[in-house]
Amino acid sequence: MIEKTPILDTLTYIFLIIGILIVGFPIIYALIAATLPIHEVSRVPMPLIPGREFLVNIKAAWINGNLGTNLLNSFIMASGITIGKITVSLLGAFSIVYFDYRFRTVAFVSVFCTLMLPVEVRILPTYQMAANIMGPFQGLWDLLHLNGIVGWIVGHDIDLRLDWSLLDSYTGLIMPLVASATCTFLFRQFFLTVPEELCEAAKMDGASAMTFFRKILLPLSKTNIAALVVIEFVYGWNQYLWPLLITTNPKMMTAVIGLQNLIPAADDLPYWNVALAGALIVMLPPVLVVLFMQRWFVKGLVEPEK
Amino acid sequence: MIKRSVFSSRTLPYLLILPQILVTLTFFYWPALQGLMQSVMRSNPFGGRNTFIWFDNFIILFTDPLYLKSIMTTFFFSACVAAVSICLGLFIATMANRALKAKAVIRTMLIWPYAVAPAISGILWLFLLHPSYGVVSYAIKHWLGMDWNPLLRGSDALFMVVIASAWKEISYNFVFFVAGMQAIPKSLIEAAAIDGASPFRRFWTITLPLLSPTLFFVTVMNIIYSFFDTFGVIHTMTQGGPGGATNILVYKVYQDGFIGLNLGASSSQSVVLMTLIIVITVLQFKYVEKKVQYTG
Numbered sequence: 001m002i003e004k005t006p007i008l009d010t011l012t013y014i015f016l017i018i019g020i021l022i023v024g025f026p027i028i029y030a031l032i033a034a035t036l037p038i039h040e041v042s043r044v045p046m047p048l049i050p051g052r053e054f055l056v057n058i059k060a061a062w063i064n065g066n067l068g069t070n071l072l073n074s075f076i077m078a079s080g081i082t083i084g085k086i087t088v089s090l091l092g093a094f095s096i097v098y099f100d101y102r103f104r105t106v107a108f109v110s111v112f113c114t115l116m117l118p119v120e121v122r123i124l125p126t127y128q129m130a131a132n133i134m135g136p137f138q139g140l141w142d143l144l145h146l147n148g149i150v151g152w153i154v155g156h157d158i159d160l161r162l163d164w165s166l167l168d169s170y171t172g173l174i175m176p177l178v179a180s181a182t183c184t185f186l187f188r189q190f191f192l193t194v195p196e197e198l199c200e201a202a203k204m205d206g207a208s209a210m211t212f213f214r215k216i217l218l219p220l221s222k223t224n225i226a227a228l229v230v231i232e233f234v235y236g237w238n239q240y241l242w243p244l245l246i247t248t249n250p251k252m253m254t255a256v257i258g259l260q261n262l263i264p265a266a267d268d269l270p271y272w273n274v275a276l277a278g279a280l281i282v283m284l285p286p287v288l289v290v291l292f293m294q295r296w297f298v299k300g301l302v303e304p305e306k
Numbered sequence: 307m308i309k310r311s312v313f314s315s316r317t318l319p320y321l322l323i324l325p326q327i328l329v330t331l332t333f334f335y336w337p338a339l340q341g342l343m344q345s346v347m348r349s350n351p352f353g354g355r356n357t358f359i360w361f362d363n364f365i366i367l368f369t370d371p372l373y374l375k376s377i378m379t380t381f382f383f384s385a386c387v388a389a390v391s392i393c394l395g396l397f398i399a400t401m402a403n404r405a406l407k408a409k410a411v412i413r414t415m416l417i418w419p420y421a422v423a424p425a426i427s428g429i430l431w432l433f434l435l436h437p438s439y440g441v442v443s444y445a446i447k448h449w450l451g452m453d454w455n456p457l458l459r460g461s462d463a464l465f466m467v468v469i470a471s472a473w474k475e476i477s478y479n480f481v482f483f484v485a486g487m488q489a490i491p492k493s494l495i496e497a498a499a500i501d502g503a504s505p506f507r508r509f510w511t512i513t514l515p516l517l518s519p520t521l522f523f524v525t526v527m528n529i530i531y532s533f534f535d536t537f538g539v540i541h542t543m544t545q546g547g548p549g550g551a552t553n554i555l556v557y558k559v560y561q562d563g564f565i566g567l568n569l570g571a572s573s574s575q576s577v578v579l580m581t582l583i584i585v586i587t588v589l590q591f592k593y594v595e596k597k598v599q600y601t602g
Contacts, residue, residue: 107327126333126337133332238421294414
C-alpha cells in the first residue's frame with residue numbers, strides 16, 4: 001500500500017491471529033480433550049496440557065461409534081453424489097448448449113426450476129417416493145382399476161402391488177441428492193464461454209458430437225470438474241437430514257449421523273473425550289479434501305457468483 | 307443461450323439430457339406435486355380415502371401459536387447467524403487483505419471450517435458450551451458472573467445454536483469477501499490514499515460500497531444456510547428444545563412429519579418453505595440481472 005502505517009500493520013496481524021484462534025478454538029480444544037482420560041475431561045475447567053490417551057479414545061470412538069462401517073457408507077454416499085451429479089450434469093449441459101431440438105427450452109426450464117430447492121423442503125414426499133419408487137405407477141394402477149381387470153381376466157381376485165423401496169440402500173441415499181441443477185447450471189455457464197471456433201473446427205475435421213465432447217470439452221472442463229468434486233464431496237459427506245430419515249439399519253448409517261450415539265446423554269458418564277475423538281475422525285476426510293484442493297475449491301465456490 | 311454452431315442429431319440430445327430429466331422428475335417434481343396435494347388433503351389414519359379439505363391445513367398452520375412461534379424463532383435465528391458470520395467474516399477478510407506476508411497460510415488456517423459438517427460443529431460447541439463441562443460456559447459463569455444453562459433456558463439455547471451455526475459460516479463468507487476485495491481496482495484505493503483518506507475512511511467509502519454485490523449474495527446464502535442446513539446443528543445440540551425455543555421451521559417439518567406422523571401438517575409446512583425459498587430465489591435473480599445491466 002501507499003502509506004506507512006506500522007501501528008495499523010501490527011494491529012492487523014494481531015487481529016488476524018486472534019481471528020485464527022477464534023476460528024480454530026473449537027478444534028484445538030477438541031484435540032486436547034480427545035487426548036485426556038475421562039476424569040480429566042470432566043473436570044471444569046479442563047486441563048489444557050494434552051494427555052496420553054489419544055489412541056485409547058480414538059479406538060473407543062471407532063468401536064462404539066461403529067466408525068469402520070459408517071465411514072465406508074459416508075465415503076460411498078459422498079462419492080456417489082459427486083460422480084452422479086457431475087456426470088449427469090455434464091451430459092445435460094452439453095445437450096442444452098450444443099444441440100438445437102424441439103424440447104430444449106422445456107428441458108432447460110424444468111431442470112433449472114430445481115436450482116435452489118434443497119431436499120430439506122420436500123423431505124416428506126421425497127421420503128414417500130423413496131419408500132416406494134413405483135408409487136406413481138401404483139397410483140396409475142389403482143386409478144385404472146387394473147387389479148379388477150386383471151382379476152377378471154385371470155378369473156379370481158388378486159391384489160397386485162408395485163413395490164420397490166429405496167430405504168436403507170445406497171441408491172436411496174444418493175439419488176435424491178443428485179436431483180439438483182447447481183452443477184448443470186455451472187457447466188452450462190462454462191460451456192457458453194468456450195469459443196465457437198473450437199466446435200466449428202472440430203466439425204470441419206469431421207468429429208462427431210461425442211468425439212468433440214470427449215476430446216475437447218472434457219479436457220477444457222478439468223478445473224471446473226475439480227472444483228465441483230471438492231464442493232460436492234463435502235456436501236455429500238456432510239448430509240444430515242436425508243440419511244437420518246432414509247436409514248434405519250445400523251449397517252447403512254453414515255458417519256456424521258452415527259456420532260449422535262457418542263454424545264453423552266444427561267445420565268451417562270460424560271465420555272466427551274470419546275465423542276470428540278469420533279468427531280475429529282469423521283470431519284477429517286472433507287477437511288483434508290478442502291485443504292489439499294484449496295485452489296480449485298476457492299475457484300469453484302466463488303466463480304458461480306459471477 | 308445456445309451456441310451458433312450446433313450439432314444436429316435426432317436422438318442424441320434427448321439421450322444426453324435423459325438422466326437429468328429422469329432424476330429431476332422422480333425426486334423433484336413428483337414429490338413436490340405429492341406435497342402440494344397432501345397439503346390440501348386430510349389423510350385418513352386408518353388407510354383408505356383422503357378427504358379434500360381446501361386450505362384447512364394452512365389455516366390450522368397459521369393459527370397454531372407453536373408454528374407462529376417457530377416462524378419468529380427461524381427469522382430471529384437466521385438474522386443472528388447471518389449478522390454474526392458476516393461481521394466476523396468481513397472483519398477477518400479485511401485484515402487478511404491488508405496482510406502482506408503469509409497470505410497462503412492465513413487463508414488455509416481460515417478456510418477449513420467450511421468442510422466441517424453442521425452436526426459436528428454442533429458437537430464441538432455443545433462441549434464448549436455445556437453447562438457442566440464446557441469451558442466457555444465456565445468463563446461465562448465465573449468471569450461474567452452470568453447464569454448459563456442452555457439445556458434448560460430457551461434464550462441460552464438459541465444463543466448456543468447461533469454460535470455453532472455462525473462459526474462454520476465465517477469461513478464461507480471469508481472466501482467470498484477476500485475474492486470480492488481482490489476484484490476492487492488497486493488504483494482506486496491508492497488514489498484515495500494519495501488524497502489523504504485514512505484506511506478506515508477508505509474501507510467505509512470505497513471497499514464496502516464496491517463490495518455490496520458480494521455482501522448481498524453472501525447474505526442470501528447465509529439465510530438459506532441457516533434456514534435449511536442448520537438441521538444438523540439443532541438435532542445434535544437441542545432437538546428443538548428446551549420448550550421449542552430452538553424449533554426452527556425445518557426442524558418442525560421433521561418433527562411433525564416423522565415423529566408426529568401428521569402428514570397434512572408436515573406437507574403444508576413443506577409448501578410454505580418451498581414458497582419462501584422460491585421468493586428468495588426470485589429476489590436474488592432479479593437483483594443479479596440488475597447487476598449485469600449495470601456492469602455490462
